[in-house]
Amino acid sequence: MSVQLSFYVHIPYCVKRCGYCDFNTYTPSQLLEGATLETVSGDYIDAMLREVEIARISAPGSVPTIFFGGGTPSLLPAHDLGRVITAIKSGWEVDGDCEITLEANPDSVDATKLAQFREAGFNRVSFGMQSAVPHVLATLDRTHNPENVARAVEAARAAGFSSVSVDLIYGTPGESLADWRTSVESALSLGVDHISAYALIVEAGTKLANQIKRGELSMPDDDVMADMYLLVDQLANDAGLSWYELSNWSKPGHESRHNVAYWKNANWWGLGPGAHSHRDGVRWWNIKHPTAYKSALFAGTTVIAESETLTASQLADEAIMLQIRMREGIALSKLSADQISRIEAYSQTGHLDKERWLKGTLQLTPSGRLIADRIVRELVV
Ligand SMILES: C[S@@+](CC[C@H](N)C(=O)[O-])C[C@H]1O[C@@H](n2cnc3c(N)ncnc32)[C@H](O)[C@@H]1O
Numbered sequence: 001m002s003v004q005l006s007f008y009v010h011i012p013y014c015v016k017r018c019g020y021c022d023f024n025t026y027t028p029s030q031l032l033e034g035a036t037l038e039t040v041s042g043d044y045i046d047a048m049l050r051e052v053e054i055a056r057i058s059a060p061g062s063v064p065t066i067f068f069g070g071g072t073p074s075l076l077p078a079h080d081l082g083r084v085i086t087a088i089k090s091g092w093e094v095d096g097d098c099e100i101t102l103e104a105n106p107d108s109v110d111a112t113k114l115a116q117f118r119e120a121g122f123n124r125v126s127f128g129m130q131s132a133v134p135h136v137l138a139t140l141d142r143t144h145n146p147e148n149v150a151r152a153v154e155a156a157r158a159a160g161f162s163s164v165s166v167d168l169i170y171g172t173p174g175e176s177l178a179d180w181r182t183s184v185e186s187a188l189s190l191g192v193d194h195i196s197a198y199a200l201i202v203e204a205g206t207k208l209a210n211q212i213k214r215g216e217l218s219m220p221d222d223d224v225m226a227d228m229y230l231l232v233d234q235l236a237n238d239a240g241l242s243w244y245e246l247s248n249w250s251k252p253g254h255e256s257r258h259n260v261a262y263w264k265n266a267n268w269w270g271l272g273p274g275a276h277s278h279r280d281g282v283r284w285w286n287i288k289h290p291t292a293y294k295s296a297l298f299a300g301t302t303v304i305a306e307s308e309t310l311t312a313s314q315l316a317d318e319a320i321m322l323q324i325r326m327r328e329g330i331a332l333s334k335l336s337a338d339q340i341s342r343i344e345a346y347s348q349t350g351h352l353d354k355e356r357w358l359k360g361t362l363q364l365t366p367s368g369r370l371i372a373d374r375i376v377r378e379l380v381v
């Protein structure tokens with residue numbers, strides 16, 4: 001049966017591990033003592049192309065979006081990432097307007113490399129900016145200089161990327177509301193089409209978590225975090241970027257179609273170690289370690305670590321958790337009378353848009369977005 005399938009392509013390499021990050025990514029020396037990026041990634045794409053072939057046989061159809069994430073995909077040569085794009089284009093129907101995103105570290109690209117990525121087929125780029133304030137970047141243990149972001153965005157425009165996004169993080173220890181304003185204003189002054197702003201998550205076992213545990217750093221309090229969220233929402237709006245998902249703002253027509261596919265629980269295939277996939281209510285995920293992933297593909301054995309089939313009630317709960325985060329919200333006709341009565345009060349307290357509620361839709365207001373998790377818990381009991 002022909003399916004519509006988005007692709008996530010995982011590139012599990014970074015030059016240095018940032019102190020807050022627990023993504024499935026490795027520095028070359030973590031994988032092999034004394035190794036370089038070339039040594040560890042040399043046959044990675046060869047292995048991945050074998051997984052593309054497995055996907056082609058089991059899920060033929062069309063591909064609306066491809067997203068290269070990591071790790072730091074922009075560290076690999078453009079022609080290597082281009083081999084994956086070419087394989088997908090030759091195995092599936094891929095329209096000319098297929099959104100093909102590259103996650104990039106501003107330090108690992110220049111004008112020449114960005115032009116090569118465009119040539120390889122990428123049309124959207126998302127830079128990991130995080131902050132424009134040196135002491136915040138230092139606490140995050142980031143390697144890049146804030147000025148590199150402006151240079152990278154300018155070079156991406158010159159190379160012809162049709163959509164440019166930056167990722168920001170708020171709530172870093174020691175970050176004030178004024179620092180956060182500086183970062184958001186600086187991102188918006190670059191004229192980007194899209195912003196993602198995520199609250200810093202302190203992941204157990206990271207350098208950051210240990211610094212907090214030892215009392216060397218402390219997290220901002222919840223009220224400051226709430227003010228930071230409301231500030232980015234207001235500044236983005238003022239600059240013509242409106243929210244379309246809780247943590248994402250864009251100019252009209254520049255929403256990330258790939259992420260929207262996740263939030264709408266569409267079908268996607270995650271290529272690479274640890275990558276998750278979803279097809280028609282079945283989820284599976286790959287072996288986590290890049291070396292084991294490559295070995296399995298070269299040996300012709302499965303790379304799937306585990307899978308699960310979601311029940312109808314799990315699917316319904318997930319749809320609520322994902323859709324409530326989106327601007328279009330949830331049609332009240334999709335909720336039971338019981339669910340509606342449990343959350344009705346929020347339409348009187350300013351957390352749900354009253355006008356939309358009266359017209360039959362649950363849509364969060366800015367203050368409602370701050371308590372989205374609480375409202376979800378009322379709906380999914
Ligand atoms: C794979 S990284 C992006 C590309 C590139 N590796 C970089 O960092 O510039 C994806 C994004 O995840 C976010 N991220 C990673 N760890 C996080 C954490 N603990 N809390 C909040 N956001 C996090 C960062 O905003 C980062 O830009």
Ligand code: SF4
Pocket residue numbers: 013014016017018021022023025070071072105128
């Ligand atoms: S935040 Fe990005 S650059 Fe830093 S370790 Fe994580 S994936 Fe690598």
